[in-house]
Amino acid sequence: MTHGTRSASDWRAAATFIGPALVALALVAVLPTVWAIVSSLFDWHFHRPHLRTFVWFDNYRRLFGDSRFLNAAWITFIYTSVSVMATMVLGTMLALLTKAPFPGKSVVRALLTIPMIMTPVVSTLVWKTFFFEADVGLVNWLLSLVGVDGPAWVARSPSALFTILVVNIWFMTPFVYLVMDAALDGFPQEVLDAAHIDGANYWQRVHHVILPMLRATIVFTVIFRITIDARMFEIIHVMTGGGPARDTEVLTLWVYNAALRNFHLGYGNAGGVVLMVAVGLLCFAIMLVGLRGIYQRTGTS
Numbered sequence: 001m002t003h004g005t006r007s008a009s010d011w012r013a014a015a016t017f018i019g020p021a022l023v024a025l026a027l028v029a030v031l032p033t034v035w036a037i038v039s040s041l042f043d044w045h046f047h048r049p050h051l052r053t054f055v056w057f058d059n060y061r062r063l064f065g066d067s068r069f070l071n072a073a074w075i076t077f078i079y080t081s082v083s084v085m086a087t088m089v090l091g092t093m094l095a096l097l098t099k100a101p102f103p104g105k106s107v108v109r110a111l112l113t114i115p116m117i118m119t120p121v122v123s124t125l126v127w128k129t130f131f132f133e134a135d136v137g138l139v140n141w142l143l144s145l146v147g148v149d150g151p152a153w154v155a156r157s158p159s160a161l162f163t164i165l166v167v168n169i170w171f172m173t174p175f176v177y178l179v180m181d182a183a184l185d186g187f188p189q190e191v192l193d194a195a196h197i198d199g200a201n202y203w204q205r206v207h208h209v210i211l212p213m214l215r216a217t218i219v220f221t222v223i224f225r226i227t228i229d230a231r232m233f234e235i236i237h238v239m240t241g242g243g244p245a246r247d248t249e250v251l252t253l254w255v256y257n258a259a260l261r262n263f264h265l266g267y268g269n270a271g272g273v274v275l276m277v278a279v280g281l282l283c284f285a286i287m288l289v290g291l292r293g294i295y296q297r298t299g300t301s
Contacts, residue, residue: 033276040270046263059270069271071246072254076275079165079236079250080229086169087225088218091176096206099184109181116174120234127167128154128239157247160240164248167235172228176221183217184210219290223283230279251275 043053132153140150153159233252242249259268
């Protein structure tokens with residue numbers, strides 16, 4: 001066999017290893033996506049499946065005149081933006097703080113990842129019951145010690161949005177911390193030493209040396225975080241159910257309500273497709289802008 005060519009046995013071996021993964025990907029990702037896109041072109045009600053009608057893009061035109069859908073899109077934007085920025089800042093700061101060796105570092109790392117190993121539903125129930133409960137919650141009890149009458153956190157606006165943000169930030173910060181911590185572990189120490197010799201203080205080294213060299217890691221972590229938060233469902237559904245008065249109804253909850261509670265399957269799937277396209281375009285734009293400087297510096301295209 002000449003160099004650069006593959007025999008039939010090589011292709012069969014590759015298919016043996018890659019084939020099951022491709023089949024699984026098609027079953028859990030590709031086919032549901034195609035089905036959602038196709039069904040979004042129909043006026044399809046679960047209670048009247050025999051009256052399913054092909055309506056082209058009428059469902060999409062209805063979406064942008066639907067005040068409830070537009071409100072859900074706005075809430076999704078606020079929720080995702082605040083959560084992604086907060087987790088990126090907190091996770092990166094924790095990674096920087098634990099970069100240097102110190103006694104008990106492994107214990108601290110383990111403690112910082114505890115939120116990540118809990119399921120979202122369990123985490124949300126703990127926060128809702130033990131921290132944000134209006135009558136017996138820890139937060140209102142602490143406020144009462146200083147003479148402040150705490151609100152009904154999950155039942156009023158804007159505190160309801162604040163509660164789901166707190167829970168999600170607490171839940172997802174360990175993920176960012178682990179990614180940044182791993183990136184910092186592979187960081188060349190001689191570069192920092194050179195900057196220190198040149199007179200740069202700690203924050204100057206972080207701003208001008210560490211963060212620029214972690215740019216690719218930061219960009220891909222931001223993209224991953226956006227894809228998680230934009231489709232977050234469990235925390236919001238358990239904490240507030242989209243209330244009060246739909247002030248925490250994000251697009252995933254809107255799709256759930258439209259398709260599975262109001263039984264307008266085609267209309268709900270149209271909203272899901274809009275969310276998928278919007279997130280995909282946003283992540284693609286972030287990747288192009290965020291990595292452009294890296295490609296220019298390395299001379300690649």
